[in-house]
Amino acid sequence: MKRIIEAALQDRPCDLVLKNARIVNVFTDQILEGDIGICGGRIAGIGNMEGKEETDLQGRFVLPGFIDAHLHIESSMVTPQALSPVLLSHGVATAVCDPHEIANACGLPGIRFMLDSAGLSRMDYRFTLPSSVPSCDFEVNGAGTLSARDMEPLLAHPRVAGLAEVMRIPDVLSARPEMMEKLAVFQSAGLVIDGHAPALSGHHLQAYKAAGIENDHEAMTAEEAIE
CATH class of the missing domain: 3.20.20.140 (Metal-dependent hydrolases)
Structure with missing residues (x-):
């Protein structure tokens, strides 16, 4: 829990960051542009995130399964x-x-x-x-x-x-x-x-x-x- 909190606060790098994503918000019907930070298998946050491993999605859409x-x-x-x-x-x-x-x-x-x-x-x-x-x-x-x-x-x-x-x-x-x-x-x-x-x-x-x-x-x- 502490790790994901620190990653969300950007006090430590995430395990994985999906860079340059178009994030589909199914609750507000919005498409947000930014990074997705993942820590311990969970999404720590979105925005401008840094990670130990980074993958550039080049504008691909990301949405729930x-x-x-x-x-x-x-x-x-x-x-x-x-x-x-x-x-x-x-x-x-x-x-x-x-x-x-x-x-x-x-x-x-x-x-x-x-x-x-x-x-x-x-x-x-x-x-x-x-x-x-x-x-x-x-x-x-x-x-x-x-x-x-x-x-x-x-x-x-x-x-x-x-x-x-x-x-x-x-x-x-x-x-x-x-x-x-x-x-x-x-x-x-x-x-x-x-x-x-x-x-x-x-x-x-x-x-x-x-x-x-x-x-x-x-x-x-x-x-x-x-x-």
Whole structure:
């Protein structure tokens, strides 16, 4: 801590300085010109900085890594470890993944495989555990059902961020016990609960939200997204 404070005060050189950068401030919508001083793996400051090692960026843009907030890695037909170099090359530093495809095929072992593969990657992968295995009662899958009790041992895993897109809307609106147990378990753990509710509106949307579901990536119109 002392080192980074001294580097920020310019009382000592930074470990690394990225010179002549155009720094994108995503909070104020500004582009600032200057150096970026790094000490102990953290940004100590920006402006006119000096470092033990300096790299001239020649006016290149520097901005935080992108976050892909909802990704099904299995659709890429490769593992998390294999996909990460492609994502990183396009500036995606973090991806929040829903492994419901592999969970439908082979259950908890499939989810654990994805978590293990992600741990071998240089990317920051986070996972939301599938809320709907199978996705509907008349679907035939390879793994059978995945209950709240089945998923509970994974909640403490450092890469598990929450419950994935709750797509079985009738189960929520009818307060089906199996769904209520899943919502309660993830709420008790303080984890995020993602939504999946196209065309839901009015009192039905309010009931869906009242169940503790925090977002929805399925809006089809601007009006639906605003509601």
